Each structure stands twice: as structure tokens, then as C-alpha cells.
Amino acid sequence: MTTTELHDLDTMRVGDLVLSITPPTERVTLEIVVERDASLVLKAPRSATVARAEEFVASKRSWIYRKLAEKDALVGPPIVKQFVDGEGFAYLGRSHRLLIDDAVNAVRLDRGRFLAPPAVRSRGASLMRDWYTQAGTHWLRRRVRPWASRMGIDPVTVDVRDLGYRWGSARPASGEQRVNIHWATLQLPPSLVDYVLVHELAHLRExxxxxxxxAIVSHLMPGYESQKTNLAAIGRGVWLGAVHGSER
Ligand SMILES: [Zn+2]
Structure with a gap:
């Protein structure tokens, strides 16, 4: 049992949840806020200890997960990768082994393997993120077209980026129609990437x-409920960029 003061910390990790801690106020109770971007904030009285805060967060766990799910958040135990020959990386539902190759100068998917330059040993997460972003942008911009035209909102621009704990994001807007998809989404099978796309396209309306x-989702993708369930299950195994060792 630790009696460290909570406000000595900026952030706190409880299992797979990371919470940022706001400066102390005169409040007397603890409170967790799930922000719009799915980040977690802990508000606590000046006297709070880390032990007390951990206990509080643990007791609110299922509430936090429910809130995150409502925000299209992807949550699960963090998947950690090592940049060594043979490590597996998924793309569109298939796993491919990494092979570090002196002869290549950028990551590429070649006959079922990820070939990567030696720099991948020290900068693996960012090199792989870049690959997913580039390959994914190309793939998604074609993939979105039939869905978007069925919704009558062609054209839609898809941007691939790191969205933290969200699969995708989109908001109703006048003018250019744009959806953002997390690069990690590209690890999912195409049918689940489709669900994420359809979900975000529906957010352009609502x-x-x-x-x-x-109703919009169901109109575009009858039987979407099973995809939604699959996403919650398979999504827990998706790699979000965590690396064994010190790289971030
Ligand atoms: Zn949503």
C-alpha cells in the first residue's frame, strides 16, 4: 500500500487505462471524466493518495469501458511488438512476418513478408506507422467510394492518422466531407474496416x-451488429504502436 500523494504525478496508469491528473482543487470527491477524444482525466482532492485513486479507478472500470465504447474507442490490453526477424504484423486481416533486410531502404510488403531496413530496430514503430498510413490511405480512398456513393455523399476524403484510442472520427460538416481512420484499423480484416468506414460515414450525417x-448504418450495412461485436472482440488484439523497450 503506497501513500504517495496523487498530485505528485501528472499521469497515472491503472492496468491498461492511463489517466491524466488535473491540478488539485478544493473538491472533496474523486471524479473521472472521459473526454471527447476518449482520453481520461482524474480530478481529485488535494489530500488524495495514489492508492486511493487506484482503488477508485478500479471500482469504476466497467463504467470507463462503457463510456469509451460509446466514443468508438478501441480498448484492450496493449499489444507490444519487437522489431526482430519473425515478428508478425497484420494487414487487412492477414499476418505477415517481419524480415530485416539491408537491401531495402523503406518498409514494404513483399510476397507475404514485411521487408524492413535495419533502422527498424531503433525506429520500428514510426516506420511501421508510416507504412500503414501510406498503404492504408491508398486502400481506403478506393474502398470508401462505393459506400460513399450509396450514401449520396461522394466524394469523401479519407485521412489515415493516429487517433489515439479511436478507430475513426467524422463529424457532420458543410463543404468537404472527410473521415479520419486510425492507422491501426488497417490491421483488421476488410469486412471490419468496412464497418469502421460505414460507421464514420454515418457520423457525417449524425x-x-x-x-x-x-438506422443509417443499418441501411448501408444490414446485419452490422455482428461486425460491431467482431470489432469489439478482434479489436483487442490490434497493435497501437507499443514497442518492447524504450522507443515510443
Ligand atoms: Zn460512432
């Missing part, structure tokens, strides 16, 4: 998870 929102 910002919140209202009955109207789900």
Missing part, C-alpha cells in the same frame, strides 16, 4: 449514436 445514426 454526430451522436442516436437511433437515426444506427
Amino acid at each position: 454526430a451522436n449514436h442516436t437511433p437515426e445514426f444506427w
Whole structure:
């Protein structure tokens, strides 16, 4: 049992949850806020200890997961990769082994293997993220077209980026229609990437998870419920960039 003061810390990790800690106020109770971007904030009285805060977060765990799911967050135990020959990386539902090759100067998928330059040993996460971003942008911009035209909102621009703990994001907007997809989404099988795309396209019409929102999703993808369930299950095995060792 530690009696370290909570406010000595900026952030706190409890299992797979990371919370940032706001400066102390005169409040007397602890409170967790799930922000719009799915980040977690802990508010606590000046006297709070780390032990007390950990206990509080643990008791709120299922509430936190429910809130994160409502925000399209991807949550699960962090998957950690090592940049050594034979490590597996998924692309569109298939796993490919890494082979470090002096003769290449950029990551590429070649006959079922990821060939990577030796620099991958020290900068693996960023090199792989770049690869997923580039390959994914190309793939998704073609993939989105039939869905977008069925919704009558062609063209839609897809951007691939790191969205933290969210599969995708989109909001109703006038003018250019744009959806963002997390690079890690590209590890999923195409049918689940489609679900993420359709989900975000529906957000171009309706910002919140209202009955109207789900009606749009269902119209585009009848039987989407099974994809939603699969995403929750398979999504837990997706790599979000965590690396064994010190690289970040
Ligand atoms: Zn959503």
C-alpha cells in the first residue's frame, strides 16, 4: 500500500487505462471524466493518495469501458511488438512476418513478408506507422467510394492518422466531407474496416449514436451488429504502436 500523494504525478496508469491528473482543487470527491477524444482525466482532492485513486479507478472500470465504447474507442490490453526477424504484423486481416533486410531502404510488403531496413530496430514503430498510413490511405480512398456513393455523399476524403484510442472520427460538416481512420484499423480484416468506414460515414450525417445514426448504418450495412461485436472482440488484439523497450 503506497501513500504517495496523487498530485505528485501528472499521469497515472491503472492496468491498461492511463489517466491524466488535473491540478488539485478544493473538491472533496474523486471524479473521472472521459473526454471527447476518449482520453481520461482524474480530478481529485488535494489530500488524495495514489492508492486511493487506484482503488477508485478500479471500482469504476466497467463504467470507463462503457463510456469509451460509446466514443468508438478501441480498448484492450496493449499489444507490444519487437522489431526482430519473425515478428508478425497484420494487414487487412492477414499476418505477415517481419524480415530485416539491408537491401531495402523503406518498409514494404513483399510476397507475404514485411521487408524492413535495419533502422527498424531503433525506429520500428514510426516506420511501421508510416507504412500503414501510406498503404492504408491508398486502400481506403478506393474502398470508401462505393459506400460513399450509396450514401449520396461522394466524394469523401479519407485521412489515415493516429487517433489515439479511436478507430475513426467524422463529424457532420458543410463543404468537404472527410473521415479520419486510425492507422491501426488497417490491421483488421476488410469486412471490419468496412464497418469502421460505414460507421464514420454515418457520423457525417449524425454526430451522436442516436437511433437515426444506427438506422443509417443499418441501411448501408444490414446485419452490422455482428461486425460491431467482431470489432469489439478482434479489436483487442490490434497493435497501437507499443514497442518492447524504450522507443515510443
Ligand atoms: Zn460512432
